[in-house]
Amino acid sequence: MPQRMLRNGRADGLTPLQSIDLNACLSFSDLVRAMGQTAFGGRRVGEALDVLVTMARDADCSVVLTLSGAMTVAKQGRIICEMIDRGMVQAVVATGALIAHGLTESLGRVHYAASGGSDDSELYAGGYNRIYDTLEMEANLNDVADLVARVLDEATEKTDGVWSSARFCRRLGDALIEENRGPGILSSARRANVPVFIPAFTDSEVGLDFATHAMARALAPAGAATPAVGAAPPVVKAGDTPRPYDVFETVPSFNPFIDLQGYARFAANSRRLGILTIGGGVPRNWAQQVGPYCDITADRLDLELPSPRFRYGVRICPEPDHWGGLSGCTYSEGVSWGKFVPPEEGGRYAEVHADATIVLPLLMKAVFEELETGR
Numbered sequence: 069m070p071q072r073m074l075r076n077g078r079a080d081g082l083t084p085l086q087s088i089d090l091n092a093c094l095s096f097s098d099l100v101r102a103m104g105q106t107a108f109g110g111r112r113v114g115e116a117l118d119v120l121v122t123m124a125r126d127a128d129c130s131v132v133l134t135l136s137g138a139m140t141v142a143k144q145g146r147i148i149c150e151m152i153d154r155g156m157v158q159a160v161v162a163t164g165a166l167i168a169h170g171l172t173e174s175l176g177r178v179h180y181a182a183s184g185g186s187d188d189s190e191l192y193a194g195g196y197n198r199i200y201d202t203l204e205m206e207a208n209l210n211d212v213a214d215l216v217a218r219v220l221d222e223a224t225e226k227t228d229g230v231w232s233s234a235r236f237c238r239r240l241g242d243a244l245i246e247e248n249r250g251p252g253i254l255s256s257a258r259r260a261n262v263p264v265f266i267p268a269f270t271d272s273e274v275g276l277d278f279a280t281h282a283m284a285r286a287l288a289p290a291g292a293a294t295p296a297v298g299a300a301p302p303v304v305k306a307g308d309t310p311r312p313y314d315v316f317e318t319v320p321s322f323n324p325f326i327d328l329q330g331y332a333r334f335a336a337n338s339r340r341l342g343i344l345t346i347g348g349g350v351p352r353n354w355a356q357q358v359g360p361y362c363d364i365t366a367d368r369l370d371l372e373l374p375s376p377r378f379r380y381g382v383r384i385c386p387e388p389d390h391w392g393g394l395s396g397c398t399y400s401e402g403v404s405w406g407k408f409v410p411p412e413e414g415g416r417y418a419e420v421h422a423d424a425t426i427v428l429p430l431l432m433k434a435v436f437e438e439l440e441t442g443r
Contacts, residue, residue, distance in 0.1 A: 134344070
């Protein structure tokens with residue numbers, strides 16, 4: 069066995085670690101920076117701070133925020149609103165459920181902590197919907213459905229009579245502002261002219277509300293107002309023999325490709341791209357696929373198109389990559405698909421494997437401090 073060389077790490081350019089001195093940490097920024105000089109998850113949080121601050125200070129960078137999981141039910145919505153209000157986000161890609169639960173909060177409704185050992189059958193009977201350790205009231209969601217119905221009945225902001233998720237979210241934001249509702253992602257996004265995309269629109273309460281409104285319109289007598297949520301269904305005329313589920317023949321006027329093309333234009337027109345991903349799921353991959361989409365479009369249509377790649381990225385998600393799911397796939401894996409700028413070409417990424425309800429408040433408080441102080 070060859071004799072080992074006893075090299076000097078500092079001489080080899082390695083970064084020395086330092087123990088946290090809490091007495092020297094006088095701010096959230098101080099604490100997270102100190103964590104970045106430790107190990108394991110703490111170091112990853114420090115790395116995320118560095119990337120986020122650099123990304124936010126890059127005036128040529130358009131930042132996409134992708135959101136999945138129950139972040140609004142988990143009371144992280146105000147943080148997201150502040151990021152938008154501060155101009156740190158230029159596009160949002162979210163699950164519809166997250167937006168729906170945020171709307172209940174904007175409407176002044178309340179989420180409750182689920183007591184230990186709750187019986188889910190009893191919760192259902194009482195009109196409670198459980199999300200892990202938190203409860204969403206079914207009555208809250210009916211209020212969201214009424215808002216959706218008002219928007220669809222009153223909106224004039226349609227193009228060719230066809231909706232997309234971004235168009236609908238924009239109009240919902242308008243309604244929240246017009247009605248002077250509480251703070252929320254959609255009203256903040258509307259004020260900042262930030263598009264909100266929900267790629268899996270029908271996988272949500274808002275999407276179901278959209279569909280039931282279209283069916284209610286189809287069943288209502290000509291000229292009648294849309295029935296309120298929970299109202300009795302229209303009376304079937306004598307002699308009519310409708311088949312079960314005929315109502316599902318009604319298809320709302322909605323085209324998801326409007327979102328796809330609009331997002332592609334946004335990315336292609338951006339000088340640089342950054343992404344902050346909370347969780348994973350459809351929002352993460354839908355947002356990231358824009359580079360491959362432009363590549364295959366250019367190749368198959370023989371066109372000259374830009375190849376948008378994300379130069380910055382931060383992911384907060386506990387999902388590991390060895391399960392093989394897109395929620396856990398690494399930025400390195402994304403490089404192989406043409407989604408990200410390789411690190412050797414200037415790409416900067418940080419991945420924090422943790423519950424976002426623990427990390428996001430601490431991390432964003434540190435980011436806000438550094439942006440304010442110019443540190």
